Structure formats: C-alpha cells, structure tokens
Amino acid sequence: MEKLGLTRSDFEVFKVEGFADRMTMILEQVRPKLVKLGEHLARELSGKLDLEVFAHIAKHARRTVNPPPETWCAFGPSPKGYKRYGYLALCLSAAGAHARMVVKTEAERRVQIAQLLKQRGAELAHAFSGTPLARYDQWDFRSLPRPAIADQRFWHEVAALVGKKTGVLDVGFGWTVRQAIGLDRAELLDAFRELKPLYELCRVA
DSSP states (O other): OOBOOOOHHHHHGGGOOSHHHHHHHIIIIIHHHHHHHHHHHHHHHHHHSOOOOEEEEOOOTTOSSSOOSEEEEEEESOTTOSTTSOEEEEEEETTEEEEEEEEOTTOTTHHHHHHHHHHTHHHHHHHHTTOEEEEOTTOOSSSOOOEEEOOHHHHHHHHHHHTSTTOOEEEEEEEEHHHHHTOBHHHHHHHHHHHHHHHHHHHHO
C-alpha cells in the first residue's frame, strides 16, 4: 500500500514560533498534503469501511494569536462541515501522526452521545477487545498520550467527560514522527477501522 508521503519537515512546522510564521508553513507545506490525502482517504473510507464520509481540512479560522499545535483532515458525514458531528480525523503535530475519533463541545446531540457511551460501555469494550486507546482530551501536544485498555471503565469515564458542559470525545491511535514518516494508508485505514464502532455510535445518537 502507498505511503502517506509525510516527511520530518512536516512535523517540524509545529515547532516554528509565532502565529503568522507557523500558519504560513502549515498552509504552504502541510495543508496541500492533507488535501491530497483527504481526497484519497475519503474514497477509501467510504468504500472499505462502508461509510459515506467527506474530507474537510482544518482552517484554524478562530485563531489569531496562538499558533495551532496541530492540524488535521476530518472525515465526517456531511459535505458542508464536520464540527456539528462526530468525525474521524488524521491529525499531524510535533509529536507525530494520529488517527482519532472526535466529538467537539459544539457538536449536536453531544449529550445523547454521552448517554449512549455509558449505556453501551460493555458493547464498546467488547468491540475493541482490549485494544489500547489513547485519550487526547488532556493532551499536551509534546509527546504521544499513553494508551489505556478500552474496557467498560474506560468508556464510562469518557462518557462522563463528554456529558459535561464543555466536554469532548477525543480518542485514537498515534505514531511517533519516525513511525509516521513510514506510515502507509493500509495501516492508517486499519486504525480508522478500529474506530468505526465508535463513529457509528455517534452517528446513531
């Protein structure tokens, strides 16, 4: 399977100081790669995972002072946007590459998603079969968050967070910069396939 085509310099972008300078590097160097990857991955996800998804590249439009510590390509169910829904995401940061399932604070039906996460904690634990998942809700962006076994307790803790006023869902898999440089689409798609039960639960809510 074809490699993602990421290079060390793509990750060094997130060490550039200053909002304007880092945004320029993201727009000129990283964004074009994510656009190309997003087009391919959206088709492959739609076909191989039987999901109709649309690719959206992060714009960072709300940021004006603090430089973004990561950027991403989101895969959601609508061609018009992604933040209103739970979505899959390929994220890049100084720590490496990440395949994640995300529900933002502003997402519709977030409270219902929290309830389903709690109600179906046992089902999710079985679906992930002890697969270690990393939680990104308190991530420092400097190194990969430590994975934990996605058992029923894991999902109950995640559900409690999602149900809070400013709660989020943000879990997934990560690769260091060295690993990400050699990462191919097959391995990335496998990671998204692991996250599919969670994506489907968020779509039902």
